[in-house]
Amino acid sequence: MRVIPRPRRASDAGTSHLYSRWTPYLFLLPYLLVFLLFRLGPSIFGLAMSFTNWSIVGSPEWVGTANYELMQIDPRLEAALKNTAFFTGLTVPLLVVLSLALAIFLNQPHKGRAIGRVAAFTPYVLMSTVVGVLWTWLLEKDFGLLNVYLEKLGIDGLPWLVSQDVAMYGIILTTVWWTIGYGMVLFLAGLQDIPTELYEAARIDGANSLRLLRHITLPLLAPTTFVVLMLTIINSFQVFDQVYVMTSGGPGTSTLTLVQYIYTTAFQNLRMGYGAAVATLLFAILIVFALVQAYLYRRGVTGATT
Amino acid sequence: MKKLGLKVGVMLMVLALLLPSMASAQDGDEVVTLEFWGGWTAADGDIMDELVQQWNAENPNIQVTLTRQQWSPLFDAFVVASASNEAPDILAMHPQELAQFIVRDLLTPLDDLIAGSEILTPDNYLESAWQPNVYDGQLYAIPLDLHMHGLYYNLDLFEEAGIEAPPTTGEELIEIGKQLTVDANGNHPDDEGFDPENVVQYAINMHSNHHAFFQWWALYRQLGGQLISEDGTQCAMDIDKAAQAWQFLQDLVYVHHIAPQGQTDYLRDFLSGRTAMLIDGPWQMPSLEAAEEETGFRWASAQYPQVFDEAYAVWGSGHNLTLPANVADPEKRDEAIQFIEWLAANSTQWAEAGQLPTYREVMESDVLTEMYGREAFLAMMPYEVFLPNIPAYNEIFASNAPTPMMVMAQSIMLEQADPATAVQTACDEITFILQMQGQ
Numbered sequence: 188m189r190v191i192p193r194p195r196r197a198s199d200a201g202t203s204h205l206y207s208r209w210t211p212y213l214f215l216l217p218y219l220l221v222f223l224l225f226r227l228g229p230s231i232f233g234l235a236m237s238f239t240n241w242s243i244v245g246s247p248e249w250v251g252t253a254n255y256e257l258m259q260i261d262p263r264l265e266a267a268l269k270n271t272a273f274f275t276g277l278t279v280p281l282l283v284v285l286s287l288a289l290a291i292f293l294n295q296p297h298k299g300r301a302i303g304r305v306a307a308f309t310p311y312v313l314m315s316t317v318v319g320v321l322w323t324w325l326l327e328k329d330f331g332l333l334n335v336y337l338e339k340l341g342i343d344g345l346p347w348l349v350s351q352d353v354a355m356y357g358i359i360l361t362t363v364w365w366t367i368g369y370g371m372v373l374f375l376a377g378l379q380d381i382p383t384e385l386y387e388a389a390r391i392d393g394a395n396s397l398r399l400l401r402h403i404t405l406p407l408l409a410p411t412t413f414v415v416l417m418l419t420i421i422n423s424f425q426v427f428d429q430v431y432v433m434t435s436g437g438p439g440t441s442t443l444t445l446v447q448y449i450y451t452t453a454f455q456n457l458r459m460g461y462g463a464a465v466a467t468l469l470f471a472i473l474i475v476f477a478l479v480q481a482y483l484y485r486r487g488v489t490g491a492t493t
Numbered sequence: 494m495k496k497l498g499l500k501v502g503v504m505l506m507v508l509a510l511l512l513p514s515m516a517s518a519q520d521g522d523e524v525v526t527l528e529f530w531g532g533w534t535a536a537d538g539d540i541m542d543e544l545v546q547q548w549n550a551e552n553p554n555i556q557v558t559l560t561r562q563q564w565s566p567l568f569d570a571f572v573v574a575s576a577s578n579e580a581p582d583i584l585a586m587h588p589q590e591l592a593q594f595i596v597r598d599l600l601t602p603l604d605d606l607i608a609g610s611e612i613l614t615p616d617n618y619l620e621s622a623w624q625p626n627v628y629d630g631q632l633y634a635i636p637l638d639l640h641m642h643g644l645y646y647n648l649d650l651f652e653e654a655g656i657e658a659p660p661t662t663g664e665e666l667i668e669i670g671k672q673l674t675v676d677a678n679g680n681h682p683d684d685e686g687f688d689p690e691n692v693v694q695y696a697i698n699m700h701s702n703h704h705a706f707f708q709w710w711a712l713y714r715q716l717g718g719q720l721i722s723e724d725g726t727q728c729a730m731d732i733d734k735a736a737q738a739w740q741f742l743q744d745l746v747y748v749h750h751i752a753p754q755g756q757t758d759y760l761r762d763f764l765s766g767r768t769a770m771l772i773d774g775p776w777q778m779p780s781l782e783a784a785e786e787e788t789g790f791r792w793a794s795a796q797y798p799q800v801f802d803e804a805y806a807v808w809g810s811g812h813n814l815t816l817p818a819n820v821a822d823p824e825k826r827d828e829a830i831q832f833i834e835w836l837a838a839n840s841t842q843w844a845e846a847g848q849l850p851t852y853r854e855v856m857e858s859d860v861l862t863e864m865y866g867r868e869a870f871l872a873m874m875p876y877e878v879f880l881p882n883i884p885a886y887n888e889i890f891a892s893n894a895p896t897p898m899m900v901m902a903q904s905i906m907l908e909q910a911d912p913a914t915a916v917q918t919a920c921d922e923i924t925f926i927l928q929m930q931g932q
Contacts, residue, residue: 244576244597244819257929262922263895328755349701349755349907431893438701438903440895451894454569456887457593 237463254464264465266440267448274355274444275423281363282419283412286370294378308368319432322361323348351441354434358442361429370415377411417480421473445469525828527557530571531585532564536779537846544842548835555828565893571817575599580817582829587810588625588634589880595628596884601816602631606826612834622851625879626813634813635833637840638848640774641809641877642707643870644798645781648791650769663741663800670696670751673769682750689750697770698759699745699752699906703892706902707808708772711797712738714806714878721881728923732916739905739912741800747909755907764790772797775870778847794866796873809877811851849874885930889923897922
């Protein structure tokens with residue numbers, strides 16, 4: 188984060204008394220209120236809720252750590268954790284590598300550049316429900332566009348969303364298509380921050396494209412890569428919408444994710460306490476990633492020298 | 494220009510909001526407004542809208558506002574609204590969904606409220622429609638309609654294959670099914686050289702969603718099976734019978750090859766001739782009627798087959814009307830009852846949406862019986878079996894989450910899992926959920 192320089196005190200004597208050390212906080216106040224009211228407050232409330240039995244109506248009943256004990260023997264939660272980890276483990280590398288490749292390609296001066304950037308970013312603008320419905324059709328087993336084309340190429344189509352072994356790949360494919368534009372935009376910005384003189388100097392020294400990529404582009408992109416990596420991990424752990432629309436967690440439990448499990452438990456089955464306990468678990472997982480990020484950032488491992 | 498349009502629009506909206514109240518203020522009488530929530534989001538919702546408008550025109554002193562959204566978020570909103578005493582005055586749902594709200598005191602018992610009603614009496618309704626709304630000896634909802642699985646068939650494909658009547662038993666279903674199933678070379682399932690990987694026309698659809706479970710429920714009940722113990726604390730499935738019912742459905746796909754695997758769009762496949770028959774609910778009739786008009790698609794309907802002999806049963810559910818407990822003004826309940834009475838007596842129009850009204854006078858009227866395709870469904874009304882109305886309904890049976898029901902159905906029908914094993918797993922999970930609820 189950049190430190191915002193203290194504004195210069197106005198030389199005009201008429202306004203100087205308006206400025207005090209509390210002024211910056213005054214400007215922070217609106218966000219602080221929103222943060223307290225809609226973020227921190229509910230988080231603390233949620234944590235407290237996780238020690239109760241509550242169905243929204245009626246008053247909560249204190250049950251101590253019963254919800255956390257239940258979590259240890261809940262097969263659905265285990266499935267949700269595994270599925271979410273699998274989804275994250277596959278989606279994150281795919282998204283980082285592909286959006287980087289796409290950004291590098293669309294950073295070259297060629298004719299298709301502008302349209303390519305628009306095409307790659309457009310899906311990200313779509314609502315998750317639209318993406319879900321669209322891909323449910325594309326991935327349909329018998330008449331879906333994807334299988335039809337695969338079969339034209341002589342490859343057997345896959346039962347994308349109606350098989351426990353394949354469904355998660357269908358979700359991952361959808362997610363990569365949908366969100367690749369986001370990483371790409373960040374990478375593009377990063378690429379344009381790299382001074383062109385560096386490339387020119389290296390070329391004069393006889394470096395080929397591969398060496399340019401390895402020794403200039405990638406190292407100087409490291410801070411961006413780090414940001415994309417972290418955002419993708421955090422977003423992937425919270426995957427919900429597209430899964431809910433496309434498979435509702437099925438077939439079987441093969442695409443059940445943590446957030447869907449929280450939603451179902453708390454709002455459909457009206458077990459707010461247990462839902463809150465699972466949400467606390469998700470929060471703990473994400474905190475671990477945030478701490479790792481903060482640690483690496485401070486250590487400068489990311490190459491963040493700016 | 495744009496801004497002007499916006500301003501005019503806003504003014505019109507404000508006017509529209511003010512006008513009814515101004516009009517009523519002139520009457521001098523107090524106008525009661527009723528909030529009515531329902532989950533009808535298709536053509537049925539539009540018809541309900543029309544019915545409400547008709548009521549509003551006839552009853553200037555009792556104005557009903559209909560709010561529609563999908564059932565699942567509707568119930569989420571209902572619970573939250575109940576927590577702050579802002580629940581709607583009338584809420585539609587399905588009988589098997591009652592218990593989860595009754596145990597949380599969110600619904601009003603109706604027995605006293607309808608004591609003086611000439612219309613809302615058990616005699617005016619089929620027992621199969623009335624009884625599922627009774628919980629612990631008290632009535633919590635008035636039935637509006639019923640729906641259940643029936644069998645649609647493509648008249649052209651039946652004539653082509655020389656079949657005169659739709660199947661009524663399991664054996665007939667398989668036998669006729671084989672005649673109606675054709676592979677790319679024109680072979681049928683029992684022919685030499687039949688290629689199950691290359692079927693161009695299947696006899697019948699096979700659900701890969703919760704409707705697979707509903708079909709199993711019908712067959713299991715035809716075998717006389719129970720799902721939940723009387724005291725509601727554990728799974729009471731007869732594993733052998735449960736597996737036998739699943740085996741029949743699984744074999745249609747994997748042994749007889751007369752139904753497709755992993756199907757997702759049942760109506761489209763039926764209309765395109767990919768399947769010659771369709772198991773589905775009466776709500777499909779408006780779509781079939783539209784196809785008939787546009788493309789000349791010829792169809793007819795029949796009762797769901799009786800596969801097992803113990804008793805005839807068919808999966809079903811229905812819409813009913815409840816009076817939520819946590820409302821802003823409980824005084825309005827009498828007006829709510831008046832509206833429900835009117836809706837019962839005027840529900841003929843509701844049948845156009847493919848719904849089957851349960852109010853006897855309407856149900857037995859010529860208008861309804863003479864509507865094309867309705868007869869078979871009306872005949873099944875007394876035989877429909879509801880899913881158990883228990884507080885843990887959502888956790889066990891919801892179709893938009895990996896509930897024991899969904900997992901069992903999908904593993905058997907999509908992954909060809911062994912039915913007995915899958916049933917046992919589901920039974921253990923159901924008991925686990927019920928005992929957790931009991932705590």
